Amino acid sequence: MTEPGYATRYRDAVAARGRLCAGIDPHPPLLEKWGLPVSAAGVARFGEICVEALGPAASVVKPQVAFFEAFGSAGIAALESVIAGCRAAGALVIADAKRGDIGSTMAAYTTAWLDDESPLCADSVTASPYLGFGSLSPALDKAGATGRAVYVLARTSNPEGAELQRAQRGDGASVAQGIVDAAAAVNADGRATVGLVVGATRAHGLDLSALRGSILSPGLGAQGATPADLPEVFAGADRDWVLPASSRGLLAQGPDVGALRAAYERVRDEVEAALG
């Protein structure tokens, strides 16, 4: 059966270009390493280089919104160019904005990140479910109707996440497993509208077998995870859907466009070899 919605777009992208999400995080130390000013102009140039190096090669890119927001409206303009440039070059774009609010405000975030008329329109956005999974409904509805996705935080790569995400609910399931189960219920239609964020840095302890959606897994490179760790972290049916991500580890190979693209291709090949 042909999978509809984001499932088709995601499957096609990773089949053509491989399973690795390239983070686009213009950290100030990286700007300096690339010989760029720590300013809106520096972020804009950083973005142009990333579009040229990664847009035509990467299956998925993930600009980290915070590093663009730090420079106000000029930074946001640079982010708009990164999103549009990478999409035009054939990469799927995850806007890593980690949005989440009561439903009526979530509707405004949805317009910003998932509406075709918005200058920030991406293929998906990251969201926090800690105002309740149901509060994300405006984004899930929009994503489902337009072949997009919302990547919901489940078991994050940072050590501080465990206290909340591994806490037990009244029924004995962990908070994170509750997010997984809610996501799987939405994805039962086969559209893969809900992706999850599950870090590559440690065992996640989740049952992801019913998810049928993309699993964004940050932590490769700067946070210490390696491609060789992936088969252990994602040992079950989840392996088929996992999308490992690296930002600083890849970006450290810039600013040369060829070197940055080669770094992406090298890590992607290592990921593919490890996941089989």
Ligand SMILES: O=c1ccn([C@@H]2O[C@H](COP(=O)(O)O)[C@@H](O)[C@H]2O)c(=O)[nH]1
């Ligand atoms: O659990 C999470 C969720 C999101 N992130 C984001 O991914 C990148 C990681 O950057 P690296 O340089 O590869 O460490 C960054 O934008 C985080 O905000 C995450 O790390 N973990």
